[in-house]
Amino acid sequence: MALPSYAGxxxxxxxxxxxxxxxxxxxxxITPILVIIPLSFNVEPYFTxxxxxxxxxxxxxxxxxxxxxLSNTQWTHSVKNSFIIAIASTILATILGTLAALGLSNSNxxxxxxxxxxxxxxxxxxxxxxxxxxxxxxxxxxxxxxFLGIILAHTTLGTPFVVITVTATLxxxxxxxxxxxxxxxxxxxxTFFKVIMPLILPGVISGALFAFITSFDEVVVVLFLxxxxxxxxxxxxxxGIREQISPTILAVATILVMISIALLATLELxxxxxxxxxxxxxx
Amino acid sequence: MGMAAxxxxxxxxxxxxxxPLKDSLNRALRKNRMRAVMLVAPLxxxxxxxxxxxxxxxxxxxxxxxxxxxxxPATTAALATWDGKDIPEESVFAALVVDLQxxxxxxQIGKVGTRLNYEKSGMRSMITSSARKSKKLTSGPYKAKVLxxxxxxxxxxxxxxxxxxxxPYTVGYYLNALDMKYDKTGExxxxxxxxxxxxxxxxxxxxxxxxxxxxxxxxxxxxxFLLATLPLRYSNLLMIFVLLPFWxxxxxxxxxxxxxxxxxxxxxxxxxxxxxxxxxxRLQLIHNLTGTIIAMTHILLPFMVLPLYSxxxxxxxTYMRAALSLGAxxxxxxxxxxxxxxxxxxxxxxxxxxxxxxxxxxxxxxxGGTDGTLISxxxxxxxxxxxxxxxxxxxxxxxxxxxxxxxFLYNKIVGIDNMKLG
Numbered sequence: 001m002a003l004p005s006y007a008g009x010x011x012x013x014x015x016x017x018x019x020x021x022x023x024x025x026x027x028x029x030i031t032p033i034l035v036i037i038p039l040s041f042n043v044e045p046y047f048t049x050x051x052x053x054x055x056x057x058x059x060x061x062x063x064x065x066x067x068x069x070l071s072n073t074q075w076t077h078s079v080k081n082s083f084i085i086a087i088a089s090t091i092l093a094t095i096l097g098t099l100a101a102l103g104l105s106n107s108n109x110x111x112x113x114x115x116x117x118x119x120x121x122x123x124x125x126x127x128x129x130x131x132x133x134x135x136x137x138x139x140x141x142x143x144x145x146x147f148l149g150i151i152l153a154h155t156t157l158g159t160p161f162v163v164i165t166v167t168a169t170l171x172x173x174x175x176x177x178x179x180x181x182x183x184x185x186x187x188x189x190x191t192f193f194k195v196i197m198p199l200i201l202p203g204v205i206s207g208a209l210f211a212f213i214t215s216f217d218e219v220v221v222v223l224f225l226x227x228x229x230x231x232x233x234x235x236x237x238x239x240g241i242r243e244q245i246s247p248t249i250l251a252v253a254t255i256l257v258m259i260s261i262a263l264l265a266t267l268e269l270x271x272x273x274x275x276x277x278x279x280x281x282x283x
Numbered sequence: 284m285g286m287a288a289x290x291x292x293x294x295x296x297x298x299x300x301x302x303p304l305k306d307s308l309n310r311a312l313r314k315n316r317m318r319a320v321m322l323v324a325p326l327x328x329x330x331x332x333x334x335x336x337x338x339x340x341x342x343x344x345x346x347x348x349x350x351x352x353x354x355x356p357a358t359t360a361a362l363a364t365w366d367g368k369d370i371p372e373e374s375v376f377a378a379l380v381v382d383l384q385x386x387x388x389x390x391q392i393g394k395v396g397t398r399l400n401y402e403k404s405g406m407r408s409m410i411t412s413s414a415r416k417s418k419k420l421t422s423g424p425y426k427a428k429v430l431x432x433x434x435x436x437x438x439x440x441x442x443x444x445x446x447x448x449x450x451p452y453t454v455g456y457y458l459n460a461l462d463m464k465y466d467k468t469g470e471x472x473x474x475x476x477x478x479x480x481x482x483x484x485x486x487x488x489x490x491x492x493x494x495x496x497x498x499x500x501x502x503x504x505x506x507x508f509l510l511a512t513l514p515l516r517y518s519n520l521l522m523i524f525v526l527l528p529f530w531x532x533x534x535x536x537x538x539x540x541x542x543x544x545x546x547x548x549x550x551x552x553x554x555x556x557x558x559x560x561x562x563x564x565r566l567q568l569i570h571n572l573t574g575t576i577i578a579m580t581h582i583l584l585p586f587m588v589l590p591l592y593s594x595x596x597x598x599x600x601t602y603m604r605a606a607l608s609l610g611a612x613x614x615x616x617x618x619x620x621x622x623x624x625x626x627x628x629x630x631x632x633x634x635x636x637x638x639x640x641x642x643x644x645x646x647x648x649x650x651g652g653t654d655g656t657l658i659s660x661x662x663x664x665x666x667x668x669x670x671x672x673x674x675x676x677x678x679x680x681x682x683x684x685x686x687x688x689x690x691f692l693y694n695k696i697v698g699i700d701n702m703k704l705g
Contacts, residue, residue, distance in 0.1 A: 011613070022509045025502050026524045029584065032539035033531055035549055039542055047542045048552060096326040103322030108315045115323055117694075122334050124690045126642020128659040129338065129679045132666050136344075137337035156333045159326060217532045220644055224666070237534040241541065241649050250542070253535040260530040264523070 033257055040065055040250035047247065065251035075252070078236040085147065085232060086215040089154035093211040096155070097162025098204055102196070104163070105170035116163075123160035127220040130157070135224040145227030153221045158211030165210065169203025169274070202274035206267055213263065342683070345676030348453035350398040351445060354391050355382040359449040362442075367469075371442060376425040383410075383417035401671060402444050402455055402465065409435045440467045456677035481661070481678065488658040491576065492640040496587075498580050499636050500629060503587035507628075510588075511595035529585035537649050540578040544568040544650075575647050575655030582646060583639055587632035594628030627696065634693040638686055658682055 003015045043062040044050050052060025069075050103109055104116055122130060134153050135144065143149030177199070181191040197204075219234035226235060233252065240249040298307040352359050357378035365371050386392025396410035416432045435441050447469060448455075458464055458471060462479040466472045473479070506525070510518045528536065543549045546565040554560045568574055598621070606616035644659035651660065658678060665675035 018505065019509075022506050025506050026521065028502070028581065029528050030524050032536060032543050032581065033528060036535070036539045036542055046547070047545065048547045048549065096329060100323045100326035103319040103324075106315065106319035106322075108312060109319040109323065110316060115327060118335065119323075119326060119330055122330065124638070124686065125338065126644070126659060126682060126686055128642065128644045128662050129341070129683055130334065132662065132675060132679060133337035133339075133341040134333070135666070136341055136672075137333070152333055156330060159330065163326070213530065217534070219534060234532065234534045237538065238645075238649075241534070241538060245541075249538055253532070253538050256532045256535050257527075260527065260532070264526055264530050 036250050036253050037257065040247060040254040042247055042250075045247055047245070047250070065247045068246075068248045069251045069255075072248070074231070075233075075236060075248070078231045078233045081147075081230055082216055082232040082234075085150050085154060085230075086212050088147075088151045089158055089215045090208050090212040092151070092155040093158035093162050094204060094208040097159045097207060097211070098166050098200075100159075101163050101166035101170060105167055105173070116167075119163050120160045122156050127157075127218075131221045131224040134221060138225055144225050145230065147230055150222060150225050150230055153225060154215035154218060155211075157218060157221070158214045161210035161214060162204070162207035165207035166200060166203045169200045173199060202270045206270050209263060209267060213260075338683070341676050342680040343676070344672050345456045345674075345680050346452045346454065347673065348398075348448055348451055348455070350395050351448045352451055354386055354395050355379075355445075355449075357381045358445070362446045362449055365442070365446060367439075367443060367446060370430075370437065370439060373424050373426045376429050377423055379429060380417050380420055380425045383414040384420075387414040387418055399444060399448060401459065401674070402448065403440065405435065406441070406444065409433045409441070443467070443469050453673075456673040457681075459674055460677040460681055481658075484658055484661055485681070488641055491572070491579075491655075491657065492637050495576060495579050495583060495640050496633050496637045498576070499584050499587040500633060502580070502584055503591050503632065504625075504629075507588050507591040507595050510592050511598075512600070525585050525588050528581065529589075533582065533645055536582055537578060537646050540574070540581065540650060541569060544574055544577065569650050570652030570655070572651075572655040574650040574652065575657075578646050578650050579640055579643060583636045586635050586639060590631040590635065591625065591628040594625055594631075598624050630696045631693070634689055634696060638689050638693065641689075642682065642686060 003012065007015065038053065039047060039049065041061040041063065042050065042053060043060055043064065050060055100119060104112060104119075109115065134156075138144045138149040138153065143152070173196075177195055178191055181195045182188075186194065216232075217234060219232075219238050222230070222232050222235045223238065226232070233256070237249050237252060240246065240252075296304040298304045300307075358375065358381075361375040361378035362371065365375060383392065386395065392414040393407070393411055396407035399406035399410065413429070413432045413436070417429075420428055430436050444465075447453075447465070455465075460481050462474045462482040463471055464474055506521075510521055510525075513521070541548070545551070546567065546569075548569075550568065551560070551565045554566065555562050560566055568577070602620050602624070603616055606620040607613065611619070641657070642659055643657055644663060647656045648660050648663070651657070659682070662675050662678050662682070665671045665678070
């Protein structure tokens with residue numbers, strides 16, 4: 001959308017004004033995330049830039065909040081919990097979601113859209129309602145304040161993402177490949193692992209990433225279901241913000257931003273791989 | 284039978300194994316269908332038990348009214364024939380004393396008191412104190428003795444409330460959630476003006492969500508347009524500005540906005556530095572409505588940009604060029620040719636952002652203060668603090684109903700199959 005050479009003064013003004021507006025919106029999007037990074041190195045226990053930080057005085061910066069994060073057992077515990085819960089629920093959600101997506105993309109599936117609607121519902125229902133419902137349910141069966149309860153709850157919240165991404169990958173799937181495989185003597189299991197899986201892998205991985213981040217970032221269900229021993233990183237940040245506001249949460253936030261940059265890069269690579277593979281398959 | 288498709292005497296086409304071809308095909312189809320169902324079944328059962336049934340049970344709590352019927356069975360039976368015109372007979376009082384004594388012994392009577400207190404304040408203390416005193420009553424007639432225990436037993440309204448709640452189901456929580464109540468005679472009326480909180484809260488939740496949705500449209504439209512029209516190598520880079528916030532933890536972004544907006548925060552420091560505001564009168568940007576709107580707009584903006592971008596990406600630039608070469612001025616061409624083609628994207632993004640924001644809990648709870656909280660925060664309050672689970676259930680059911688209605692709208696506009704993630 002380059003400016004054409006015949007543009008008049010009005011169009012030229014508008015062209016630059018428009019880009020300026022867009023720049024402001026991009027700044028709005030990115031600034032809060034960038035601001036916390038230098039603030040996490042603040043030597044003072046404030047959420048704000050000190051005089052020393054603005055003059056780039058080396059003494060105004062320190063790693064004390066990172067040290068605090070690493071030496072505080074509550075935080076290290078929550079990191080461990082977050083990973084245990086997120087990894088376990090991602091594995092469960094990915095297996096269940098991928099199988100369901102394979103069934104849903106079969107045109108012979110009866111009541112297809114109803115099933116899809118029900119499977120997607122954990123994503124649509126406001127979290128507070130899901131959390132309240134699950135709280136009563138898991139308390140009744142004695143799974144509140146247990147890892148198993150939170151893992152199952154997070155699995156439920158993560159499956160819609162796996163179903164959606166894998167179903168989307170299967171839209172472009174050439175079903176004659178499975179018939180060809182069966183025709184050549186492969187049993188369904190072999191067909192699944194040797195033919196279907198490699199082709200839908202990008203969808204499965206990106207669904208798994210969504211499930212992972214859903215669990216890793218989830219706090220409402222954890223607020224209702226978790227006891228002290230199951231506190232996750234977001235739960236710890238929640239009480240950090242509400243009770244004792246310390247820049248340690250800025251250090252944690254910075255680390256989490258780095259993790260999301262890594263996730264973003266992974267997804268981008270997957271997208272490119274998926275596009276390459278689509279390009280290879282005929283039609 | 285050597286041929287694959289032989290024909291039997293009656294003209295039916297046969298398959299290789301001698302069965303009619305039609306049956307064979309049907310069998311294959313059934314098998315295929317079974318396989319599809321078997322693949323979906325594990326997840327469907329899992330979601331049914333871990334999600335759908337719990338949600339349904341929670342909404343049932345909003346009408347469940349077991350307390351009086353279960354914990355005061357004798358009174359319930361005795362009141363069945365009461366006509367409601369005057370203070371009941373001795374037989375009802377005798378039954379009441381039996382129930383109060385049993386309830387005091389089992390320590391369950393407080394639950395009845397709490398339940399009745401939702402309908403009429405003061406009932407809890409009346410029930411609990413009467414239950415305590417009832418231990419001393421050993422012989423009848425009870426009516427006069429009970430009337431002496433607490434003056435409210437002389438109120439006809441007390442008995443109307445008890446009688447109404449002997450029913451196993453109630454609409455009381457919904458009335459409460461809709462700012463209505465029963466008056467003295469049992470008619471449904473609006474709460475007095477100063478006690479109408481939930482109607483205002485629903486209204487405010489809708490208004491804030493609508494405001495956030497509109498701000499998101501206004502902010503997302505230009506950048507989506509830019510992203511869709513720039514060459515790929517630039518737009519992919521700029522896309523990071525949208526995707527990085529999208530992938531960053533919700534609590535991180537909320538924390539970031541606290542650092543930005545608090546009175547000693549980055550924005551206020553900048554304002555003071557440039558002399559927009561005085562150091563003494565720093566702006567209150569957080570723990571109020573402003574904070575909620577700014578932080579939630581930031582959090583939900585990617586959900587508007589992504590669908591809008593994917594729609595704009597498919598619009599060929601030739602239409603605009605045609606309009607321009609036919610003599611339309613650029614503004615008219617944009618409004619009448621380009622914008623109508625983006626309506627589906629605006630619709631999809633708006634419904635998505637609106638659905639997400641009316642159910643939002645975390646951000647308003649952390650930066651909303653008192654006037655920036657939404658209906659979800661009130662549900663959490665009744666779940667965790669006031670423990671009025673029936674009211675939490677009723678508010679939740681009303682919220683759920685509005686979200687489901689919007690979801691059907693979304694499904695009509697976009698189709699759930701076309702939902703794009705990332």
